[in-house]
Amino acid sequence: MSLVTSLIMRQMRIPIIILIMGYAISILGMVVSPGIDDQGNPWHMSFFDAFYFVSFTATTIGFGEIPYTLTNAQRTWALITIYLTVVAWFYSLGKIISLVQDPLFREALKERLFTQQLERIPDTFILICGFGETGHALAKALTERNIHTVVIDESSRIIQTLPLEDFPLLIPGFKGDARDPEHLIRAGLQNKKCAAIIAVTASDETNLKIAVTSKLLHPEICVVCRSELEEFESNMFSFGTDFVVNPFETFANIFAMAMHSPALHLLYDWLTGVPDTDLSNPVYVKDGHWIICGFGRFGSELYRQLLKSNVQVTIIDPSEAKREIFLNRPENKNNDFIIGTGFDAHTLTIAGVTKAVGLVSGTDNDSNNLSIIMTARELNPELFIVARHNKKSNEKLFAATRANLIMQPSEIIARKIRTLLVSPLMISFLNKARNQDASWANVTISRIMGAMGESVPNIWTLHVNEKEARALCQVLRLGRVLRVGNLLQNPRQKEHQIAAVPLMLKRNQKFLLMPTNDIAIKSGDQILFCGTPGAHRSMTWSQNDIHSLNYIMTYEDAPDSFIWRKFHQFIKRNERRHRPRQKRHLMK
Amino acid sequence: MNREKVVFSFFMILALTLNFGFFTGEVDNPSHHNVYELFAVIVVNLIATVLKFGDRSQMGAMLLATSLVALVQLFSASIVWAYVVNIQGHPMTAGTMSTIISLSGGAMIANFISVILLIIETSMMRH
Numbered sequence: 001m002s003l004v005t006s007l008i009m010r011q012m013r014i015p016i017i018i019l020i021m022g023y024a025i026s027i028l029g030m031v032v033s034p035g036i037d038d039q040g041n042p043w044h045m046s047f048f049d050a051f052y053f054v055s056f057t058a059t060t061i062g063f064g065e066i067p068y069t070l071t072n073a074q075r076t077w078a079l080i081t082i083y084l085t086v087v088a089w090f091y092s093l094g095k096i097i098s099l100v101q102d103p104l105f106r107e108a109l110k111e112r113l114f115t116q117q118l119e120r121i122p123d124t125f126i127l128i129c130g131f132g133e134t135g136h137a138l139a140k141a142l143t144e145r146n147i148h149t150v151v152i153d154e155s156s157r158i159i160q161t162l163p164l165e166d167f168p169l170l171i172p173g174f175k176g177d178a179r180d181p182e183h184l185i186r187a188g189l190q191n192k193k194c195a196a197i198i199a200v201t202a203s204d205e206t207n208l209k210i211a212v213t214s215k216l217l218h219p220e221i222c223v224v225c226r227s228e229l230e231e232f233e234s235n236m237f238s239f240g241t242d243f244v245v246n247p248f249e250t251f252a253n254i255f256a257m258a259m260h261s262p263a264l265h266l267l268y269d270w271l272t273g274v275p276d277t278d279l280s281n282p283v284y285v286k287d288g289h290w291i292i293c294g295f296g297r298f299g300s301e302l303y304r305q306l307l308k309s310n311v312q313v314t315i316i317d318p319s320e321a322k323r324e325i326f327l328n329r330p331e332n333k334n335n336d337f338i339i340g341t342g343f344d345a346h347t348l349t350i351a352g353v354t355k356a357v358g359l360v361s362g363t364d365n366d367s368n369n370l371s372i373i374m375t376a377r378e379l380n381p382e383l384f385i386v387a388r389h390n391k392k393s394n395e396k397l398f399a400a401t402r403a404n405l406i407m408q409p410s411e412i413i414a415r416k417i418r419t420l421l422v423s424p425l426m427i428s429f430l431n432k433a434r435n436q437d438a439s440w441a442n443v444t445i446s447r448i449m450g451a452m453g454e455s456v457p458n459i460w461t462l463h464v465n466e467k468e469a470r471a472l473c474q475v476l477r478l479g480r481v482l483r484v485g486n487l488l489q490n491p492r493q494k495e496h497q498i499a500a501v502p503l504m505l506k507r508n509q510k511f512l513l514m515p516t517n518d519i520a521i522k523s524g525d526q527i528l529f530c531g532t533p534g535a536h537r538s539m540t541w542s543q544n545d546i547h548s549l550n551y552i553m554t555y556e557d558a559p560d561s562f563i564w565r566k567f568h569q570f571i572k573r574n575e576r577r578h579r580p581r582q583k584r585h586l587m588k
Numbered sequence: 589m590n591r592e593k594v595v596f597s598f599f600m601i602l603a604l605t606l607n608f609g610f611f612t613g614e615v616d617n618p619s620h621h622n623v624y625e626l627f628a629v630i631v632v633n634l635i636a637t638v639l640k641f642g643d644r645s646q647m648g649a650m651l652l653a654t655s656l657v658a659l660v661q662l663f664s665a666s667i668v669w670a671y672v673v674n675i676q677g678h679p680m681t682a683g684t685m686s687t688i689i690s691l692s693g694g695a696m697i698a699n700f701i702s703v704i705l706l707i708i709e710t711s712m713m714r715h
Contacts, residue, residue: 006642006643006644007642008642009641009642010641010642011642012638012641013638013639013641013642016638016641017635017638017639020631020634020635020638021631021635024627024631027627028624028627031624031627046670046673046674047623047627047666047670048670048673048674049674
């Protein structure tokens with residue numbers, strides 16, 4: 001029995017007993033009271049008559065004095081019946097209403113609803129802890145790819161509005177404190193279907209606690225954590241957290257990529273972007289003098305990357321202490337540190353904004369960042385601007401500044417985690433791609449653009465195994481050769497290609513970038529593709545349907561049923577028999 | 589002493605004893621079986637059933653099941669009675685009476701099992 005039913009039953013015990021007693025007393029009294037029938041003989045109601053009489057009286061329907069006019073003795077008892085049973089009904093109804101309004105009951109009802117929703121999830125789900133901007137962006141991205149998610153958040157308002165939002169899949173929400181292991185378990189942490197847990201609350205400490213709890217209570221699942229402070233990051237890694245995502249470090253790496261190889265940066269942006277949005281344009285970061293306003297976690301990460309490429313950097317920050325530390329480090333001897341805020345023209349001019357090529361507005365205050373950008377743009381319209389965007393609500397303002405690179409922590413984290421969970425091979429691909437030269441990146445970009453046109457590609461991985469590619473395995477078992485190029489053929493139209501590009505092939509822990517069409521596929525391979533949703537569908541179709549696969553390999557429609565197959569063989573044999581000899585020779 | 593347990597046991601044993609009282613006597617002799625006693629058995633059984641609501645233990649589930657069985661049997665008996673006497677308008681015959689009594693006999697077994705389960709549960713408690 002569920003908690004809800006048992007709560008109702010427990011609460012309804014007394015009211016129901018009162019009703020039963022009321023009815024029993026009334027019926028018994030009506031049976032006992034002396035009456036007279038229509039001929040004037042003494043008469044008693046039977047239990048059947050009495051039950052009928054009490055039932056319509058208690059429910060205030062009141063059919064009247066049935067079957068014979070009541071005597072005064074019966075009327076006296078009828079009076080008692082009316083007050084007794086009607087009051088009993090009111091009491092019971094009142095109890096039911098108060099039960100429905102009971103907060104404990106409502107809580108139980110909500111939890112039951114949540115459990116039911118969890119049970120209805122057909123395959124695996126990902127538990128998201130904290131439904132702020134990052135959690136929201138992640139839930140959207142994951143559900144769009146048909147991955148079920150479950151949300152736990154402290155705020156009851158967020159959980160209540162969850163069903164009102166427009167996600168492609170229903171997201172069960174649990175209101176609870178993710179720091180409390182009991183709450184995490186109730187939210188589905190130990191559920192067999194739970195494949196991964198993502199800790200993206202605003203506090204590093206909470207994320208750490210979630211990671212520890214998950215690793216202890218359900219060690220097999222993948223744990224992904226958001227962390228902004230280094231000490232938490234190393235702590236999280238120490239007990240086996242699978243991925244720790246630091247938005248500042250991630251962005252600094254992206255920035256470095258943009259600086260060293262714009263093509264590679266573009267490739268990264270396309271392959272990790274939201275599918276079906278417009279492709280972004282390349283960003284060219286210039287070498288020269290850079291100004292960094294705000295030397296916090298963000299500013300120092302970017303500074304570290306700028307230092308690697310040996311450009312001159314001037315830092316503007318109001319903290320004296322930071323300046324002391326900065327100037328005492330030998331590697332900083334070429335660079336300046338100015339005390340100031342950066343949003344006044346004076347400080348910016350001293351820092352050399354008119355001759356600088358780039359500016360980073362990296363304070364943790366959006367108004368300051370916007371002000372810095374505006375002032376700097378006025379002094380030097382050519383500046384390359386990197387903006388730190390803290391609050392999602394200011395999105396429109398930052399877009400209006402037309403900064404060249406905008407760093408939005410929740411967006412950065414969501415993008416990274418999405419890539420980690422949706423296509424783990426993509427991370428290996430991007431790491432391999434980083435070691436390639438610019439011309440490789442350019443060729444890849446033009447291939448993707450040739451296949452995709454103007455929108456961000458979908459990413460998928462083809463696993464050559466029985467479960468996901470039945471037909472492929474069947475064909476490979478027969479010893480036939482299947483090449484990468486075969487997979488790119490359209491199963492509906494001969495000699496047409498589907499809009500997909502193979503990015504990487506993984507075989508026995510070895511990776512091959514951009515596999516060519518003539519490579520033969522082996523069982524156990526994993527191939528990373530990018531392409532249109534339609535291409536993805538076609539490929540899924542042909543990898544599981546033996547006829548489509550036969551078709552793309554031979555361009556012949558093979559018959560399926562027994563009779564048709566025999567008929568087909570017969571026709572073929574006849575064709576061969578009647579074909580002129582030389583022609584047959586030529587055909588060979 | 590637990591007041592809830594006293595009330596609970598009281599109704600369950602009363603259901604059994606009343607049921608037994610109605611059941612005893614010659615099976616086909618209407619004068620041996622009182623209609624008021626059947627009424628009392630049904631009311632007490634109803635209350636005993638409601639008292640078992642909301643108990644989430646295995647024993648609670650068993651007790652609830654036996655009570656529901658008894659209720660089904662007793663309701664059938666009373667419906668037979670009402671159908672023959674009130675709806676068809678025949679006087680009570682020996683055949684009808686024996687049907688009613690055999691149904692109530694089934695209810696008595698269910699009530700008996702209830703009491704046995706109650707005794708088992710009580711004896712399993714250490715204090």
